[in-house]
Amino acid sequence: MPVDRLLPTEEAHDLIALTRDIADKVLDPIVDEHEKSETYPEGVFAQLGEAGLLSLPQPEEWGGGGQPYEVYLQVLEEIAARWAAVAVAVSVHSLSSHPLLAFGTEEQKQRWLPQMLSGTQIGAYSLSEPQAGSDAAALRCAATKTDGGYVLNGAKSWITHGGRADFYTLFARTGEGSRGISCFLVPGDQAGLSFGKPEEKMGLHAVPTTSAFYDNARIDDDRLIGDEGQGLQIAFSALDSGRLGIAAVATGLAQAALDEAVKYANERTTFGRKIIDHQGLGFLIADMAAAVAGARATYLDAARRRDLNQPYSQQASVAKLVATDAAMKVTTDAVQVLGGVGYTRDFRVERYMREAKITQIFEGTNQIQRLVIARGLTS
Ligand SMILES: Cc1cc2nc3c(=O)[nH]c(=O)nc-3n(C[C@H](O)[C@H](O)[C@H](O)COP(=O)(O)OP(=O)(O)OC[C@H]3O[C@@H](n4cnc5c(N)ncnc54)[C@H](O)[C@@H]3O)c2cc1C
Numbered sequence: 227m228p229v230d231r232l233l234p235t236e237e238a239h240d241l242i243a244l245t246r247d248i249a250d251k252v253l254d255p256i257v258d259e260h261e262k263s264e265t266y267p268e269g270v271f272a273q274l275g276e277a278g279l280l281s282l283p284q285p286e287e288w289g290g291g292g293q294p295y296e297v298y299l300q301v302l303e304e305i306a307a308r309w310a311a312v313a314v315a316v317s318v319h320s321l322s323s324h325p326l327l328a329f330g331t332e333e334q335k336q337r338w339l340p341q342m343l344s345g346t347q348i349g350a351y352s353l354s355e356p357q358a359g360s361d362a363a364a365l366r367c368a369a370t371k372t373d374g375g376y377v378l379n380g381a382k383s384w385i386t387h388g389g390r391a392d393f394y395t396l397f398a399r400t401g402e403g404s405r406g407i408s409c410f411l412v413p414g415d416q417a418g419l420s421f422g423k424p425e426e427k428m429g430l431h432a433v434p435t436t437s438a439f440y441d442n443a444r445i446d447d448d449r450l451i452g453d454e455g456q457g458l459q460i461a462f463s464a465l466d467s468g469r470l471g472i473a474a475v476a477t478g479l480a481q482a483a484l485d486e487a488v489k490y491a492n493e494r495t496t497f498g499r500k501i502i503d504h505q506g507l508g509f510l511i512a513d514m515a516a517a518v519a520g521a522r523a524t525y526l527d528a529a530r531r532r533d534l535n536q537p538y539s540q541q542a543s544v545a546k547l548v549a550t551d552a553a554m555k556v557t558t559d560a561v562q563v564l565g566g567v568g569y570t571r572d573f574r575v576e577r578y579m580r581e582a583k584i585t586q587i588f589e590g591t592n593q594i595q596r597l598v599i600a601r602g603l604t605s
Contacts (some may be wrong), residue, residue, distance in 0.1 A: 245301045249308040257309045260432040267432050275345020280319055289343035299474040306478025310581040311430040317471030318386045319425040322349030322395040324464040325409050329452035350391035353461050354384040360594050369398035375447050378440035388436030389421035399459045407457035418443030421444040429580035453512050454465040466542045468589050473525040473545040476553035480518045483560035484576045490564050514556045521549035524585040543598040550585035
């Protein structure tokens, strides 16, 4: 049964219907094969771009869809329920265009935003380094000022869509300390930029995650986004929105696992009755349904605050924490509901469980979300 969504407009209903249609016809037939063979889904992002699904929340004046965040996130949830790796890449694309949109000059926006938002170009977000994940201020990749530009040297890690993206929103060091970090927009075909081989991950197999290496890569001054030294502020501001994307992805995964568990529990019989009619299992599934509803409610609360231009950073961290913990629990319980077959690759629940784990780790681990929430409660 499709999720019965409360949506603000007719247009939003149409967008959800369009997304479900694409999920059925484009994503569903190929997801299992690509996740097993770990191959990139050529053409899929172009199709999502053509349908307008790669830039839903950005303003129409720059080629975005002009949709409220609460609608964009529900679209993302629908994509994630079918293919988490694709949904994560869509969310990261949105994250990577945020700095230019929020901190770029008019001239920079005119030059790059329309291509980014038309869906013909895919973006990646490059903050992490081997020694700087949770502690982003420890990053070392250097951007040294020269006449008319910067020279980039150093290593970045864990880049979703690394080696495949058309542009990289890069955070690099221009000075000392947390105020010595700046944000740059680097083209994918930049001279002096190379990529490591894709990481061998537990899940999200179809979209590569790689390191990147800058070796005397020269970029022009106009690729600096915002002011020198403003990078960490820009990175964290983008992550507030990005975390909501991850919360929606996690909710989609949890919903997909719940749906599969409910279907199975209504078909499988033991001791002469459907397993859902054994109260011990029925209650487990009831808790799963409640956790999915709770996850959706928390990200929608944060999204609606964002849509009303109210502060939402705390709520974004709550949503990321609640939704991703729910996804981990619900996907694990779905494997339990299916019993032995749940532990095989004949059913998707084992994949959902592997995919749920990363949502608790990237864009700020859930320990870091707790830090943010606790700081907000400190008087
Ligand atoms: C598949 C994948 C995709 C990714 N995509 C991207 C991407 O596109 N762009 C990008 O920039 N990064 C990306 N990342 C990186 C990701 O954001 C980091 O892995 C994450 O932030 C954690 O950093 P770390 O791995 O260095 O762990 P660490 O920071 O070393 O943390 C290790 C453990 O210590 C805990 N910990 C650390 N500090 C504290 C503290 N102060 N209090 C309590 N606990 C703490 C953490 O919660 C964690 O459990 C990706 C990672 C993966 C695995």
